Amino acid sequence: MREFDLLKIVEEFFGNEEVEVPAGKHDAAYLRIGKKLIVVSCDTVNEKSDFPPFMLPEEMGHMAVAVTLSDLAACGAKPLYFLSSISMKTADDEFFRKLLIGMRGLASRYGVKVVGGDIDFSSTLTIVGFAVGEAERIVTRAGAKPGENVYVTNPTGKAELCLEMLKRGLKRDELPYAESLYTPEPRINEGMRIAEYAGAMTDISDSLAISAHLIARSSGVRIVFDSLPLQHLEGHTENPLEVALYGGGDFELLFTAKNSGDGIKIGRVERGEGVYVKVNSELEEVEFRGYSHF
Amino acid sequence: MREFDLLKIVEEFFGNEEVEVPAGKHDAAYLRIGKKLIVVSCDTVNEKSDFPPFMLPEEMGHMAVAVTLSDLAACGAKPLYFLSSISMKTADDEFFRKLLIGMRGLASRYGVKVVGGDIDFSSTLTIVGFAVGEAERIVTRAGAKPGENVYVTNPTGKAELCLEMLKRGLKRDELPYAESLYTPEPRINEGMRIAEYAGAMTDISDSLAISAHLIARSSGVRIVFDSLPLQHLEGHTENPLEVALYGGGDFELLFTAKNSGDGIKIGRVERGEGVYVKVNSELEEVEFRGYSHF
Numbered sequence: 001m002r003e004f005d006l007l008k009i010v011e012e013f014f015g016n017e018e019v020e021v022p023a024g025k026h027d028a029a030y031l032r033i034g035k036k037l038i039v040v041s042c043d044t045v046n047e048k049s050d051f052p053p054f055m056l057p058e059e060m061g062h063m064a065v066a067v068t069l070s071d072l073a074a075c076g077a078k079p080l081y082f083l084s085s086i087s088m089k090t091a092d093d094e095f096f097r098k099l100l101i102g103m104r105g106l107a108s109r110y111g112v113k114v115v116g117g118d119i120d121f122s123s124t125l126t127i128v129g130f131a132v133g134e135a136e137r138i139v140t141r142a143g144a145k146p147g148e149n150v151y152v153t154n155p156t157g158k159a160e161l162c163l164e165m166l167k168r169g170l171k172r173d174e175l176p177y178a179e180s181l182y183t184p185e186p187r188i189n190e191g192m193r194i195a196e197y198a199g200a201m202t203d204i205s206d207s208l209a210i211s212a213h214l215i216a217r218s219s220g221v222r223i224v225f226d227s228l229p230l231q232h233l234e235g236h237t238e239n240p241l242e243v244a245l246y247g248g249g250d251f252e253l254l255f256t257a258k259n260s261g262d263g264i265k266i267g268r269v270e271r272g273e274g275v276y277v278k279v280n281s282e283l284e285e286v287e288f289r290g291y292s293h294f
Numbered sequence: 295m296r297e298f299d300l301l302k303i304v305e306e307f308f309g310n311e312e313v314e315v316p317a318g319k320h321d322a323a324y325l326r327i328g329k330k331l332i333v334v335s336c337d338t339v340n341e342k343s344d345f346p347p348f349m350l351p352e353e354m355g356h357m358a359v360a361v362t363l364s365d366l367a368a369c370g371a372k373p374l375y376f377l378s379s380i381s382m383k384t385a386d387d388e389f390f391r392k393l394l395i396g397m398r399g400l401a402s403r404y405g406v407k408v409v410g411g412d413i414d415f416s417s418t419l420t421i422v423g424f425a426v427g428e429a430e431r432i433v434t435r436a437g438a439k440p441g442e443n444v445y446v447t448n449p450t451g452k453a454e455l456c457l458e459m460l461k462r463g464l465k466r467d468e469l470p471y472a473e474s475l476y477t478p479e480p481r482i483n484e485g486m487r488i489a490e491y492a493g494a495m496t497d498i499s500d501s502l503a504i505s506a507h508l509i510a511r512s513s514g515v516r517i518v519f520d521s522l523p524l525q526h527l528e529g530h531t532e533n534p535l536e537v538a539l540y541g542g543g544d545f546e547l548l549f550t551a552k553n554s555g556d557g558i559k560i561g562r563v564e565r566g567e568g569v570y571v572k573v574n575s576e577l578e579e580v581e582f583r584g585y586s587h588f
Contacts, residue, residue, distance in 0.1 A: 002385035091296035115323035
């Protein structure tokens with residue numbers, strides 16, 4: 001995970017800026033502007049790492065907005081504004097229009113205003129999204145407490161499963177969860193509700209395993225998955241547990257709480273460190289890995 | 295200017311969002327957050343289009359911050375927060391550290407907090423900067439009025455001249471204005487002062503010619519350059535006027551006002567349309583062109 005090595009350097013440089021929650025500590029930064037608690041984040045997608053085969057340009061635009069709004073969802077923030085930097089390979093009007101249709105579709109669904117952007121040219125189609133939102137309270141990866149349960153908004157691994165099936169030669173219309181891969185939904189409404197009571201929360205950017213490790217480390221606790229849902233993957237792949245734990249492309253929220261009416265209970269928070277999963281009544285260690293670039 | 299064709303499409307899609315000043319109307323968007331007038335902008339640099347030969351990694355980091363803060367300067371905004379998306383070619387720690395040193399150096403000089411970012415990998419080193427600032431009043435390209443004068447914070451064309459000289463085989467230490475090319479300064483302090491009284495203002499992202507055309511179009515006026523400074527270019531290039539008008543890489547502010555103690559008076563605002571320059575007592579039309587990628 002090369003990205004995480006570089007993120008450590010970012011934290012070394014900028015981890016102590018005097019804001020509510022600075023760089024590297026969470027999915028997004030929390031700031032105060034006047035009396036408002038404001039959340040800002042940026043996220044990047046590019047065609048080589050993030051766009052699966054057969055993806056339509058509208059879906060690329062959707063994806064760029066989804067990854068950025070998902071960071072805000074992890075703060076329980078209501079997204080307000082979106083900007084983007086689009087690095088195009090050529091000045092293809094028709095393609096560009098379709099990208100914007102996808103961006104507008106998702107942004108408008110959540111009342112997000114697209115207020116600016118920048119266009120550049122590059123050999124790799126790359127879209128960087130930047131979002132500004134407003135939160136009611138600060139929720140980060142650091143608030144998990146022993147005795148809480150661990151929840152996820154929906155079963156994980158659907159996007160990774162589809163990607164695996166494409167690699168095995170299946171066609172897009174044969175995929176069981178194509179929408180999870182091509183038009184993932186940021187969990188904005190869920191995040192706003194969950195932030196009212198969650199101990200810790202993060203979105204699943206790379207894999208369930210990595211998100212759980214980030215919560216465990218930041219909170220100084222151990223996480224044990226004792227009831228990970230795998231039924232949705234069974235029959236489609238040889239190793240459902242691998243896909244659910246280490247697959248990329250999920251846009252779900254992972255959070256801890258005493259009790260929750262949102263999402264699915266998949267484990268518990270304990271004293272200690274690390275992340276474990278119960279397999280046939282035995283605890284196995286969960287590795288810090290996930291999301292391999294295509 | 296392929297970028298401007300695509301920007302028209304952006305305005306068609308998002309030019310009517312209900313904010314103070316939306317996408318495409320100015321260098322940055324103006325929003326209200328609580329009682330504050332907030333300015334947000336993003337800008338992109340990549341090694342193929344924006345980094346001149348012999349540029350050091352620290353200077354690349356500086357440049358990424360400078361281009362984004364320059365958009366805020368064009369609003370007379372005080373920059374508060376900066377985020378970036380860095381697309382690296384490889385996970386080169388040493389190079390990455392130097393980039394961040396350059397970013398931190400410029401950001402800290404203006405008290406800008408670096409609060410977040412995102413790291414990605416791509417075949418082209420690309421840095422997208424996002425900045426959030428606070429403005430006292432709204433100044434855009436649209437407020438120029440006949441009878442005002444036209445000013446620029448400093449003579450233009452220095453960066454372009456240096457680039458031309460590098461192409462002619464000169465070395466970096468032989469350049470007369472190397473700092474304009476390698477470590478351009480966003481005119482933050484000047485912008486904050488000028489915004490108090492300017493009719494229209496913009497930064498020079500592409501060329502003096504393009505910035506003047508944007509003000510002329512947005513304001514519905516004609517701009518005449520009658521006293522463009524060229525002495526700083528003379529003796530270094532065959533066509534100083536070409537370099538001053540159409541060269542890229544300037545980070546100056548172009549603005550209109552009745553009178554100004556900031557910057558250099560280079561022309562006047564008249565009724566009509568278009569941009570003209572006085573050459574040997576004759577008016578010549580200034581074209582809409584500039585900044586050719588390297």
